Amino acid sequence: MPLLIQKGVRWLIIISALVQICGHGITARAEPIQLATGDYEPFTGPDLENGGVLTEIVQTVFEAMGRDSTVSFYPWQRAITTTQEGAFHATFPFLKNKEREQKFLFSDPIVSWESKIFIRKDTDIRYQNPESLTGLAECLPHHTAGIAEMDRLFNAGKITRMRPPSMKSCWLMIAHGRADFLIEDIFVARIAQRSYLGDKEGEVVPLDAVISIDPGYLMFPKSLKNSVFLRDLFNTTLNTPAVVSQIQAIRERHILRLAKPASS
Structure with a gap:
């Protein structure tokens, strides 16, 4: 699509959004966007600065749309279920799969996960x-979607899967030899090893190969009538130069903070 047409389409979406917002009056404009997420350090979490880097990014996009937002933290499966039922406007961050595509609309990617295989050292x-x-x-928590290659192996009966309630359980199961491997983003894994394994963090190690680079998304429930409108405006706003610049600054600030050694 020619660049001028792309820009024209983008501005049409923004103008349409403003017309709809104004048409709904002050009360609708003031209604905050309700978001659900879980605990996935450093991306999301109730005890993290600004709710985690992705929480801050998502709320920044909605702020640029002219909408306040509130975030509730739940166990992951509850976040999915309650959002699907219409209790929240969106939930994040999630991988895309066929089952979820039947129930949700997906934003443009808000994160990219670079994953390795983690095994017991011995x-x-x-x-x-x-x-x-x-x-x-x-080991794959029951709320978590597997990567495509592992889904293929599992469906072919070539690997088995342990489905505990949390990723913390998976790290402990690997450390104690109750499962053979888990797959995790390398940045998340560094934090998880310290948090979950303590002085035994060196007992679970990554293999060299990066086996998957996967985008994560904001999911809007098809059960809500305005989800298409919100998703389209979110995507348009997410990709505007000013917001792209804000997002980069947020990421850099969080990376610098997390890279600091823990104080003794």
Whole structure:
């Protein structure tokens, strides 16, 4: 699509949004966007600065849309279920899969996860390709979508899956030899190892290969009539130069803070 047409479409969406907002009056304009998320340090969490880097990014986009927003933190499955039922305007951050696409509309990506395989240090697991994992047990929390290659292996009966309630459980299961491997974003993993394993963090280690780079999304429930409108305006606002610049500044600030060594 030519650049001028792309810009024209973008401005039409923004103008349409303003018309709809004004048409609904002051009360509708003042209604805050209700968001649901969970605990996934450093991206989201009730005890993190501004709710985590992704929480701050998502709320920044809605602020640029002219909408206040509130964030509620729940167990992940409850966040999905209650949002699907219409209790929240959106939930985040989630991978896209066929089951979720039946119930939700997806934003443009708000994060990219770079994942590695983590194993117990004293095992002899080696990774050359996905088939190298045949016969092993992956630990994958029940609320979490698997990456495509692992889904393929699981559906073919080549790997099994342990489905505990949390990622913390998975780290502990790997450390105690109750599952063979887990897959996690390398940035998240560094924090999880310190938080969940303590002085045993060195017992669970990554394999060298990056096996997946996956986008994460904001999900809008199809059960709400205004979800298409909100999703389209969110995407348009997310990609405007001013907001892109704000998001980059937020990411850099959080990275600098997390990179600081813990005080003794």
